[in-house]
Amino acid sequence: MKRKLASIQSVLAIDPIANADAIELARIQGWQCVVKKGEFRVGDAGVFFEIDSVPPDDERFAFLWRPKDGSMVAQPANFRLRTLRLRGMLSQGLLMPLAQFPEIPSGLTTGSDVTEILRITKWEPQIPLNDEVDGPFLPGVPKTDEMRVQSVPEVLTEIAGKPYVITVKCDGTSATYGMNRQTGVFTVCGRNWSIKRGTNAYWHAAEKYGLEALLGRFPQWIIQAELVGPGIQKNRLGLKGIELRVFNVYDQERGRYLDHDEAAAMLATHGLPMVDVLERGESFAHDQASLLALAEGFYPGTQNEREGLVIRPQTETHSLVLGGRLSFKAISNRFLLKGGD
Structure with a gap:
């Protein structure tokens, strides 16, 4: 949406x-x-x-x-x-x-x-990295951008009573990795464009986690993650190096996202870090106020306000409200008031 x-x-x-x-x-x-x-x-x-x-x-x-x-x-x-x-x-x-x-x-x-x-x-944050635009985003792959719960309060009715998972939203920049189905070339993307191979943080993370080799073996997978660390936003996670926190695994052959547990198992098998789970349950019962309260907190080991949360059913579900997958976010008001992006 x-x-x-x-x-x-x-x-x-x-x-x-x-x-x-x-x-x-x-x-x-x-x-x-x-x-x-x-x-x-x-x-x-x-x-x-x-x-x-x-x-x-x-x-x-x-x-x-x-x-x-x-x-x-x-x-x-x-x-x-x-x-x-x-x-x-x-x-x-x-x-x-x-x-x-x-x-x-x-x-x-x-x-x-x-x-x-x-x-x-x-408004889009600009990260001070020496990346260069190489071309369009990966064809046929959804871009990453959840709606805020305040903008679509009807989603709370759609997810009510369903098994759910709430993950921590990391304050970094979006990165997408995968094989271009049209060209067969391993491609690295920011939020909207593919990025030239080089010494930038996007490609540094690809090399660190061996994504080119992994996705060459499994070309159906698209990895979407938050790129975090020094030089990205304000490094609120307090990291010493560039890291990824994966929040989506997309199967481009079948045109679907992996369910949460499917994605978690796949990522664990291949040594890729997933976003942290803050809460999981069998029947979603939060309202907007409780989600916004839950969104407030610190990143582990820091006194830095976390950005917020992402809320989804455990099993991928279509949303009539969103016109796509049922997935939305709650951004911490404390984070926003303290100058978060």
């Missing part, structure tokens, strides 16, 4: 904020954000911009980066919507009146994606 960075949403609730005369809290989908007092009423439609959204350099958004004195400044190059705490309340994203965007067609309804109409892009 493609993430809706900007969408039309209805206000589900308005809550007062103690000792705040000018602002109040609006609840949209599974999110909450601070708005001007009186700007919205319950049931009103607005345009909701999720965290990590990068708005265009447009006068309607200039209040986000303009100094309090009102002086004209250009949009900062690294600007994006982030998680904030205002008057003690968590505020995630931005809600603006629908009337401010006349370019949105009048027939669109709640839930409609207006990301492209409003020229909203997604």
Whole structure:
């Protein structure tokens, strides 16, 4: 499912904020954000911009980066919507009146994606590695990007009562390894592109774990992992060298992900590290609040906030809500408030 960075949403609730005369809290989908007092009423439609959204350099958004004195400044190059705490309340994203965007067609309804109409892009972290783009991503292989539970709260109903597994989300960068079925060439990819062979961290990990030889023997497998270690993000796992934490094994011949236990057995056999399991059970019963609470914690052996969790059924399951596999994430609010990406 493609993430809706900007969408039309209805206000589900308005809550007062103690000792705040000018602002109040609006609840949209599974999110909450601070708005001007009186700007919205319950049931009103607005345009909701999720965290990590990068708005265009447009006068309607200039209040986000303009100094309090009102002086004209250009949009900062690294600007994006982030998680904030205002008057003690968590505020995630931005809600603006629908009337401010006349370019949105009048027939669109709640839930409609207006990301492209409003020229909203997604902020992506840049890792300081000497990697170079070699070409497109591996053909026929799904890219890695889970939806946040706040954006698709309906997934909680889909997974309820099912055997489940919750794994720790590592704060690194996505890496995909496999044989290109069209060319027969071992290929290393970042999140969106293949990476040239070289001394970069992606290829260093491939060599460290012998992935070219392994996947040459088993060309049906695609390994998707978080690349972590020094020089990647802030190395919150406190590692001394570049490592992988595998979160997906995809069978490109059959067009399916391996179930959790299948993947765990395969990875153990070949000495590949899997992401840590935080919780496993036979009947999923979490709600959004309990998942976000569970997401908070430290990476082992550190005082660094972990990024969050990934939640899946133990057996691969199709999601009607997501239009694909049933898999989603819960990001720690403590991590976000402390500057996590």
